[in-house]
Amino acid sequence: MAKDNYEADEEMTVTLDLEDGSTVTCSIVTILEVEKQEYIVLLPLNDKGENEDGEVWFYRYSENPDDPNEEPELGYIEDDEEYEKVADAFDEFLDNSEFDELI
Secondary structure: OOOEEOOOOOOOEEEEEOOOOOEEEEEEEEEEEEOOEEEEEEEEOOOOOOOOOOOOEEEEEEOOOOOOOOOOEEEOOOOHHHHHHHHHHHHHHHHOOOHHHHO
16 A cells, blocks of 8 residues: 545545556545454555545455554455455445545
8 A cells, every 4th residue: 555645625535556567546435344453445546546436445444553564465355254354344335425525
């Protein structure tokens, strides 16, 4: 994961380095806690800063509580059951907010 961008007029974004060597900028939708593990929900953006298909990505998320300046770590969710729990929590998040306003 590269750096976060914080600008008053823009939403919070993060740039991910993908396995194929490319990078993608994502809007941070939310951070969810599921069974004492935090997960980050990212909305991938194209070169124009737009999302084309509404697809979101889920990653495990962790911060170092001893060093707030350390970059957070993201991890893949490889277990289908764990992924489904996160997807269900995100659905509940959507039910409680207006997703269209977030994009």
